[in-house]
Amino acid sequence: MTNRTQPLSELLGTAAAHAAPVVRGVADDSLSAPTPCSAYDVRALLNHLFHVVVNFQALAAKQPADFSTTPDRLSDADWSARFESETAKLVEAWAAPGAEEGTSGAMGLPARTVGSMALLDLTVHLWDLAQATGQSFEPDPAVVESLTGTVEELAPTARKMDVFAAAVAVPENASAFERLLAATGRNPRDRAAV
Template sequence: MTYRMSELLDTAVTQAVLVVRGIPEDSLDAPTPCAEYDVRALLNHLLHVVVNFQALAAKQPSDFSATPDYVGEGDWRAGFEAETGKLVAAWSAPGAEEGTTGAMDMPARTVASMVLLDLTVHIWDLARATGRPFQPDPTVVEGLTGEVERMAPMARKMNVFKEAVELPAGADPFERLLATTGRDPRAWA
């Protein structure tokens, strides 16, 4: 079954908000499976992605030149919930999934899958960094799998993904998705 990206984003956001609400202040400096970020930096990155992908849904320019300190601005948990709500609304607007968007003029649905991936994989990163389990909704994983496999070669060339991790037989679909991005789900179990 093919889901609208706005439906998948809504499902992912519901789970992401729960994880972010549970991040304790004293873990903001903890390392994450995404080696270049600690928890604070990853939250800032994720919020910046969410804000910029609202613009991309409206076929407006994005600006990734500098990441603001969203975590240093008041109630960042409420800010995350508000911004992810705006993201879902933006991708629910008529025409958001149609045509192309962004500086690379990519198909809008592919662009939406990028933010969906961030709201799935980086939420797993944050959950693991703070000692909690996270298993995304199977429809989200299903909606991402083909797109992630298609974008993986380019993402590796751009240093967005690391080399794929070999997993033993019996790995579940989400573990395989994480492995495609270069994460070893069993190293952070």
């Protein structure tokens, strides 16, 4: 099965499994540390990821999502366990019959593109989180392959909206994941903020 036809729920499940140890590895004393995503420190990035995971459950069901404010979900002592629980719900939501069909979200994008946006956050922002907290992170190659087309499709609009920075040049021997990070404006071989 190619990654363009592999169900999003499977890809999201793989991404969630890779994300869990990184999220569990975040120490309380690193919550104020900067991340390669200059808009967020570690706490804000985790709250953003929570917000994405919760709202994209609604988008899978073709329901409206509210991105106007980002609640602080790290005030609970068991926030990392709750993150794993919410990512499991995200996987379930995208496994539901019809989740990948039609359009979803206020922008009227194809549902698979919308679901791939959640997958992108669970991949690229996990790298940001790992870099900020001194952890290693390497996503599954199938997830990276599936996201390559998504990044190419979204990049022009994402750059206009300041979601992606300008693409970063990478050497010829860069891995597929390094190329993906570079396309979103991250320097995969440097911990400096983008």
